[in-house]
Amino acid sequence: MALLKFTKKGIYCPQADVYIDPWRPVPRALITHGHSDHARWGHDYYLCTHSAKPVIRYRLGQTINIESIEYGQDISINGVKVSFHPAGHIIGSAQIRLEYKGEIWVVSGDYKTEDDGLSEAFEPVRCHHFITESTFGLPVYRWKPQADIFAEINSWWQKNQEQGKVSLLTGYSLGKAQRLLDGLDTSIGRIYTHGAIENTNEVIRAQGIKLPDTTRINADTKPKDFIGQLVMAPPAAANSTWARRFKSVSVGMASGWMALRGARRRRSADRGFILSDHADWPGLNEAIKATGAENIYVTHGYTNIFSKWLNDQGFNAQIVETEFEGELAEINESENQEQTSEAKE
Numbered sequence: 001m002a003l004l005k006f007t008k009k010g011i012y013c014p015q016a017d018v019y020i021d022p023w024r025p026v027p028r029a030l031i032t033h034g035h036s037d038h039a040r041w042g043h044d045y046y047l048c049t050h051s052a053k054p055v056i057r058y059r060l061g062q063t064i065n066i067e068s069i070e071y072g073q074d075i076s077i078n079g080v081k082v083s084f085h086p087a088g089h090i091i092g093s094a095q096i097r098l099e100y101k102g103e104i105w106v107v108s109g110d111y112k113t114e115d116d117g118l119s120e121a122f123e124p125v126r127c128h129h130f131i132t133e134s135t136f137g138l139p140v141y142r143w144k145p146q147a148d149i150f151a152e153i154n155s156w157w158q159k160n161q162e163q164g165k166v167s168l169l170t171g172y173s174l175g176k177a178q179r180l181l182d183g184l185d186t187s188i189g190r191i192y193t194h195g196a197i198e199n200t201n202e203v204i205r206a207q208g209i210k211l212p213d214t215t216r217i218n219a220d221t222k223p224k225d226f227i228g229q230l231v232m233a234p235p236a237a238a239n240s241t242w243a244r245r246f247k248s249v250s251v252g253m254a255s256g257w258m259a260l261r262g263a264r265r266r267r268s269a270d271r272g273f274i275l276s277d278h279a280d281w282p283g284l285n286e287a288i289k290a291t292g293a294e295n296i297y298v299t300h301g302y303t304n305i306f307s308k309w310l311n312d313q314g315f316n317a318q319i320v321e322t323e324f325e326g327e328l329a330e331i332n333e334s335e336n337q338e339q340t341s342e343a344k345e
Helices: 053-060 146-162 176-183 195-205 235-239 241-245 281-291 303-312 327-344
Strands: 011-013 018-020 046-049 066-069 075-077 080-086 094-100 103-107 129-134 166-170 191-193 230-233 249-254 271-273 295-301 316-319
Touching (some): 046 053, 053 066, 129 281, 129 303, 146 271, 166 235, 176 195, 176 230, 191 195, 195 230, 230 235, 235 241, 235 249, 303 316
Parallel strands (some): 103 129, 166 230, 191 230
Antiparallel strands (some): 011 018, 075 080
């Protein structure tokens, strides 16, 4: 019997009687990270990394029963050795390793192989069975070094400032927003934030993680204050009533989807910056090869194309249906948070 099973509630380990990132309420859940398609409300017990715990508690409620452990710390659950290892996706994100009687599985959740300098850097984990995302599992997706992208963003902000424009930069509130903030050149001007992003910033700063100074936008913020400055907001904010306060504005969107022709236009952005918190095509392939696994289970993304490619490379790859959504889910949840914050203002 396989150590892990794919069920209607989620990825299940019968021997340990635990689920990994389940999408239906279960008694015990191991959580890779805090995005809403992986950390859902309703479980009786949650286990995650120390650095993921504060934001998961913030998002799901202070009353949830949640514990946390260090990266690389081994625990035994009914004889199954379980440990969490950095996934590089966002702060606190993890791959979960399970071992029983010599059989090793790794559930990677979402991951990124480029070290962004803010999240805990991705670490390959050797195993026999590897469950991988394929959000950007096409050869067209090849990321530039993030330093190049931040140079583009800061140059865009500088030019907008010279023209007396507001720079409205969008990114989902958990993960992308903090990564963008960490790469901005604060000598250019002041950074204002949408409430959904600033709420998350406050949770992360309380963990002792340093972010640039930001100013929360509220009803008292005057329109003239934004001229030449940069505003960070969730993606939906660019087309909302909330954004009407900005008279002369240039909208920039940071996402892996900006690599697709027409994506910027569909999102009503003036500039698209190709920056993703998910692995690109080379990153996916390098990560899978580094595991040494023969059996690969492909979830959320370009599953058909990527699994066929892996089989052609000599892996035993198969598609697994899950409710994970990758970057699409992160954008959608940012839109929901934007709408909630707008209603409160």
